[in-house]
Amino acid sequence: MTAFRLSTIGLLAFALLSAFIAAGAATAKAAPADDLYKLCRQVRNDDTIRPYSHELYAGTLKAFKKLFPDATNAPREQELRTQASYRCMNGKVLACFVGANLPCTKMNAARDNPGADEFCRTNPNADVVPAFATGHDAVYSYKCASGKAVVTDSSWQLDKRGFAKKLWAVLPEH
Template sequence: MTAFRLSTTRFLVPALLMFLVAAAGAVAAPATAKAAPAQDLHKLCRQVKNDDTVRPYSHELYDGTVKAFKKLFPDANGTLQESELQTQASYRCMNGKLLACFVGANLPCAKMNAQRDNPGADEFCKTSPNEDVVPAFATGHDAVYAYKCRNGKAVVTGSTWALDKRGFAKKLWAVVPER
């Protein structure tokens, strides 16, 4: 048994190290993309077609990002400040296009949780057994489904988000036009 453990350890440790190095490289990849000029992000999207990596705001994309914001929020008034875009705007690639999303209260830019079973909703319903609505703080802001409580159990009442084919909320993402 000891020989097996030593033999297994001899193979698992290098494999684990290779995994950690690869994972570190994957984590570092978005930082490289962050520094890329605007045209490089548009070019990247044309080349890779689909990339679900959500990248942070880039000042080089300011004009196109503002246009995407106005498309998503046509009733918004005022001028977008650089500091607002830095904290709210994100990008990803879909169908060869660069898309922008603007995170906010109940506006998640992440891939959505399309699981019908929701542990947060279940826990909420244990303490509030007959609530008509389970709030987003309990379900998670990325939950696709809406819930109510019936006799202490979470029950799906409908869908809060229509998803695009990549699993993101359709109405939260708009194309960032090239100049």
């Protein structure tokens, strides 16, 4: 009887675990275009960063051209897969393109920056603290004065959700 109960419990646990894993795999996929537009209209604001979806290709290219009007070439599909991301704000789908010093994450708006502090300890009078020290998501720029990090400017203007405004563009619907 005990062996039967353990094997039954084991099978139930395995079935539940399998269902949980399958559900997680389904949510990790990029949402179809209509579903993402619908989701954004329903939830209004969702800071979840979603991966590129080919179903959003045409709108993604338009958003890219809006953000980078001087770009001579449109990105290829492979580049979009690695660089394009989406989120919801004000009921709209927004697109961002990750690149060198182009973070598509929420920004770090703290004035105190441990990375800048550490950099300034070893470079006490540096005119600029580089992004590798502050983090690419740092809102502020820093310099070093007598071994201490000093804010010099605000590099990014943030939207009301805490993302860099100039890195996100509304994705046009169809």
